[in-house]
Amino acid sequence: MAIAAHPGDALFTMGATLANHIHNGGEGVFVNLSLGERGHPTIPTDTYGQMQRIATEDAARLLGAETEFLTYQDAEIPADQDAALAVCDLIRKHKPSIAITHWKGSWHKDHRNTYLVVQDAIFYADLRSLPRALPAHPPPDLYYADNWEDADNYRPDTFLDTSAVHEKWLEACALFPMWRGETGLIRYNDYYRSLAVMRGCLASFNYAVALMSEPEQRVKKVQTLDSRKRFL
Ligand SMILES: [Zn+2]
Numbered sequence: 001m002a003i004a005a006h007p008g009d010a011l012f013t014m015g016a017t018l019a020n021h022i023h024n025g026g027e028g029v030f031v032n033l034s035l036g037e038r039g040h041p042t043i044p045t046d047t048y049g050q051m052q053r054i055a056t057e058d059a060a061r062l063l064g065a066e067t068e069f070l071t072y073q074d075a076e077i078p079a080d081q082d083a084a085l086a087v088c089d090l091i092r093k094h095k096p097s098i099a100i101t102h103w104k105g106s107w108h109k110d111h112r113n114t115y116l117v118v119q120d121a122i123f124y125a126d127l128r129s130l131p132r133a134l135p136a137h138p139p140p141d142l143y144y145a146d147n148w149e150d151a152d153n154y155r156p157d158t159f160l161d162t163s164a165v166h167e168k169w170l171e172a173c174a175l176f177p178m179w180r181g182e183t184g185l186i187r188y189n190d191y192y193r194s195l196a197v198m199r200g201c202l203a204s205f206n207y208a209v210a211l212m213s214e215p216e217q218r219v220k221k222v223q224t225l226d227s228r229k230r231f232l
Helices: 007-023 045-063 081-094 109-126 163-173 188-203
Strands: 002-004 029-034 066-072 098-101 141-145 158-161 208-213
Touching: 002 007, 002 109, 007 029, 007 045, 007 098, 007 141, 007 158, 007 163, 007 188, 007 208, 029 045, 029 081, 029 109, 045 066, 045 163, 066 081, 081 109, 098 109, 109 141, 158 188, 163 188, 188 208
Parallel strands: 002 029, 002 098, 029 066, 098 141
Antiparallel strands: 141 208, 158 208
């Protein structure tokens, strides 16, 4: 489950990870807290929001993923109880074993709030004594996406080979005006395409995404530090 503030974040920074999971026989769902409808300098927000929704649905179809949309306004995503419960309900509905979202070290308010919403949503989804329409679901493994807007203290520890889905992921991203350079000066296409190459270089894959694990996931519980004996 990819949980993003805006559709561009979902596809550009989490899409290859989802596509790879689906390619390996898993399922995937893109959850967008807003449509990112304020992201175009000239197209009216209603029209652009619809374009973003259609692009997300088309991209998800291409990658074999599902979509979910919450109805928060772009730039006004709240870190509140209602948002946490809405995402909690989607976690209980889709039962993900893995979730990927924004890292908190972001200059973007919507991204920071999405991080907070996801923390609480995972807690609520697991809380059996919290009555909702669907039963509780245990916490998924949580990863943070490699997003240029969320770069403060971002320290990736996992490199995922996305070579098998790279071309399909690029095709899905190209459905978005933002990817094609129609919304401003940031060259999303060049940046994220190059990032896949650069992360691949570090990991000895053709293409890769870098992910940052939830800190407590990095704790190892071992009976010896000798890796040769650890699994005897
Ligand atoms: Zn965003």
